[in-house]
Amino acid sequence: MIPTQGKKKWMQLPRDVVVGPDVIYDLKDVCNDLKLNEGAFIVTGHNTKRIAGDVVHDILNDCGYDPSIASSKEASMTEVNKIVELATEANSRYLIGVGSGKSIDVAKLAATKLDLPFISVPTAASHDGIVSSRASIHDKGKKASIEVNAPMAVVADTSIIAKAPYRLLAAGCGDIISNYTAVLDWEMAHRLRNEPFSEYAATLSRMTAQILMDSPEDIKPELESSVRIVVKALVSSGVAMSIAGSSRPASGSEHMFSHALDRVAPNSALHGEQCGVGTIMMMYLHGGDWKKIKECLEIIGAPTTASELGIEDRYILEALLVAHEIRPERYTILGTGLTPEAAEKVARLTKVIS
Ligand SMILES: NC(=O)C1=CN([C@@H]2O[C@H](COP(=O)(O)OP(=O)(O)OC[C@H]3O[C@@H](n4cnc5c(N)ncnc54)[C@H](OP(=O)(O)O)[C@@H]3O)[C@@H](O)[C@H]2O)C=CC1
Ligand SMILES: O=C(CO)COP(=O)(O)O
Ligand SMILES: [Zn+2]
Numbered sequence: 001m002i003p004t005q006g007k008k009k010w011m012q013l014p015r016d017v018v019v020g021p022d023v024i025y026d027l028k029d030v031c032n033d034l035k036l037n038e039g040a041f042i043v044t045g046h047n048t049k050r051i052a053g054d055v056v057h058d059i060l061n062d063c064g065y066d067p068s069i070a071s072s073k074e075a076s077m078t079e080v081n082k083i084v085e086l087a088t089e090a091n092s093r094y095l096i097g098v099g100s101g102k103s104i105d106v107a108k109l110a111a112t113k114l115d116l117p118f119i120s121v122p123t124a125a126s127h128d129g130i131v132s133s134r135a136s137i138h139d140k141g142k143k144a145s146i147e148v149n150a151p152m153a154v155v156a157d158t159s160i161i162a163k164a165p166y167r168l169l170a171a172g173c174g175d176i177i178s179n180y181t182a183v184l185d186w187e188m189a190h191r192l193r194n195e196p197f198s199e200y201a202a203t204l205s206r207m208t209a210q211i212l213m214d215s216p217e218d219i220k221p222e223l224e225s226s227v228r229i230v231v232k233a234l235v236s237s238g239v240a241m242s243i244a245g246s247s248r249p250a251s252g253s254e255h256m257f258s259h260a261l262d263r264v265a266p267n268s269a270l271h272g273e274q275c276g277v278g279t280i281m282m283m284y285l286h287g288g289d290w291k292k293i294k295e296c297l298e299i300i301g302a303p304t305t306a307s308e309l310g311i312e313d314r315y316i317l318e319a320l321l322v323a324h325e326i327r328p329e330r331y332t333i334l335g336t337g338l339t340p341e342a343a344e345k346v347a348r349l350t351k352v353i354s
Helices: 023-033 048-062 077-089 101-114 158-162 166-177 179-193 199-214 224-244 253-264 271-286 290-300 313-325 340-349
Strands: 016-020 040-044 068-071 094-099 118-122 134-139 142-147 153-157
Touching: 016 023, 016 224, 023 048, 023 118, 023 153, 040 048, 040 077, 040 101, 048 068, 048 094, 068 077, 077 101, 077 134, 094 101, 101 118, 101 134, 142 253, 153 158, 153 224, 158 224, 166 179, 166 199, 166 224, 166 271, 166 290, 179 199, 179 253, 179 271, 199 224, 199 290, 253 271, 253 313, 271 290, 271 340, 313 340
Parallel strands: 016 153, 040 068, 040 094, 094 118, 118 153
Antiparallel strands: 134 142
């Protein structure tokens, strides 16, 4: 059993959020603040191990905390169970996820299963899972968004994140901008289906997207100040999800489109990139200013078309047709599904396909 059950109405937020250049070296102070010392288990990725995983290992080793480290290659239940086993064998007392979305999600769910504290150390600002109380994990051919314990702390070193490929930062912007349509969908479900709605979570989520939309030209490659803007936005988006107790404020029809693309396209793009393109099309369906969304993503340098995503047009259409089936309980502008004609119209009119 996952120990979040019975905590449905709890708002879990991180205690320490540390953002700035070289803050990875503050990790030992964060551990001390949380009364965590020996028994760290670090979950990292294959690329991110040498970028930050080994650094975290050495910092804790120098403190005499005797940390363990393992790399995970995908966000799957098999990987989660492997980490649970290894951390149990190592008598670990807390887990640290160091890397991208996948490593953080694997560590987050493993920590929840073990009922151990979790610290998030992102190496890229590519998604708002760096702080959320959710983990997106593949199991039996499907991806599920699972409720987990929120990180006890987030340590986001902007010097490391600024050196990550710019594509990852632009993807993070797509994940933030998608809050617009997620909130529109949520409001609609509240009106049409009487779904519980949190004004605070929705307002925080919308405002986070608005700040980015107001000055997309502030987001530039290799600029520490750009990274700081995006990381803070990702943190507040994650907090909105924690306030809501679901991913509703940050995941609507545009995320269902992205999850559908992950299923149908042989080579999917980054999560945030797909969500950004989904937002353009879902905003069109909502009758909103989709051109502004597209323009903002273009200024940032995030993909706005199928070819920029590296995905063939036919998979965009296929994903649009099945997106409503991804999460039937989550009512969105996609309703009970688009007709093939409507799917083609939205994709062509918004110039996502040519
Ligand atoms: N839990 C939640 O609330 C949320 C979860 N998600 C999930 O997160 C995942 C997407 O995460 P995302 O980070 O976009 O993509 P990935 O986890 O697929 O990571 C993309 C790649 O970036 C690499 N990378 C990360 N940091 C650096 C760096 N500093 N320098 C060089 N390479 C780097 C990773 O290396 P490596 O191989 O080492 O990992 C990986 O190969 C999806 O599974 C999505 O569903 C998304 C939003 C919210
Ligand atoms: O990606 C997310 C928010 O940005 C999490 O949403 P899901 O619940 O759709 O996995
Ligand atoms: Zn997302």
